[in-house]
Ligand SMILES: Nc1ncnc2c1ncn2[C@@H]1O[C@H](COP(=O)(O)OP(=O)(O)OP(=O)(O)O)[C@@H](O)[C@H]1O
């Protein structure tokens with residue numbers, strides 16, 4: 557199942573959720589492909605590919621430009637997390653990286669069939685993966701549309717704050733309005749994840765209720781708590797496993813969220 561992760565609001569935690577959902581799925585033996593459709597290339601960096609290495613690599617920028625069926629295969633690389641004693645977890649995660657000049661592909665928007673270019677590039681390429689996670693930029697423009705047109709469902713990530721909820725609602729409404737134009741008449745929101753939840757803040761309780769009122773049972777539990785240990789792992793481009801007691805509760809949280817994702821994948825199969 558291909559899942560696009562989106563919010564029309566920056567900094568919600570989309571890339572973070574992809575990295576650690578991938579880890580949770582790989583920890584239970586699933587094979588995961590993560591696709592970076594954001595020119596910021598945050599996911600690529602967090603899986604071990606910095607700007608200097610990306611210069612000579614085949615990335616989503618080349619794959620979308622090439623526009624040939626199955627060409628994504630040329631860009632897929634392994635996750636480069638260092639996890640001594642659990643290398644097989646890391647081996648189950650692959651990446652189609654991005655580079656900053658993915659932004660240049662926006663110039664193709666509006667040309668005939670341009671929104672189908674990622675879908676075409678993935679043709680026959682991702683069948684061996686249990687889950688494909690597509691990281692979208694915080695926008696509803698061409699790059700996100702490429703991700704949506706390649707996806708079967710959408711996962712929304714938001715902080716329990718007003719602007720984040722509005723960004724998530726805009727994605728939901730965009731999908732409902734344009735899914736036929738994207739060639740995906742059945743595209744739908746499969747789940748909603750609250751990230752950076754701080755239970756000491758009344759505002760977060762209040763907005764969690766707003767998210768429930770808006771999305772009902774689509775809201776997955778538990779929320780991802782706001783934790784320094786998580787920000788540190790992201791910063792270090794490291795997995796949550798192997799970082800001691802501080803990340804252990806977070807591993808449990810992402811395992812529970814991976815249960816929701818797998819339930820969706822089974823329902824769709
Ligand atoms: N649960 C969390 N606890 C603490 N810090 C977090 C948490 N989730 C995310 N962050 C912080 O927020 C930053 C932004 O997260 P992330 O890059 O995943 O968001 P994003 O939605 O992908 O952003 P963009 O819209 O730019 O793509 C991270 O670099 C990290 O420092």
Ligand SMILES: [Mg+2]
Pocket residue numbers: 570571572594598691692
């Ligand atoms: Mg991101």
